[in-house]
Amino acid sequence: MLSATDRAVFKETMAGLAGVGYEPLVVRKQVVAGMNYEFFCNARVVYPGTDWYPATVLIHKPLQGNAVIKKISKIAAH
Template sequence: MTTDLAGGWSHFDYEITAAARAVFKEALEGFTGVAYTPSAFATQVVAGTNYCFLCTGTVVVPGSPQFPALLYIFKPLSGKAHISEITRIKP
């Protein structure tokens, strides 16, 4: 999964790899209030790796509707992955 543009984003991959799933899990460790389920991801190599996950979000209360969101995670070369931005996708 690469792009010809240096620093550019890859195309979305609809098969979440084990490595991407591990980054997602690490970044959301201890995150509460909304559950996110990834369905695709793209990457951007910088001084580390930016991940953009296309997710379905659900507020953790009974009967809450689901909503689409982009969840951005940065995984530095050394250190823990962390959420850098969450963008709710609106119609």
């Protein structure tokens, strides 16, 4: 489950991103020189009538400084 800290990192890091809305559902974390976050999200293009799709957002939060988006991937349906 997402903690308040997880949600804050996600919200702060994604604040400048436009065009697609992401709703984080769960997170996997890895302690490194800081923290790696892999968020599993529902996503959709910010346009009326568009459908949600699954995606992952990889974020790195260094020990000092701001978190950065490392990769965003749409999860393909099988």
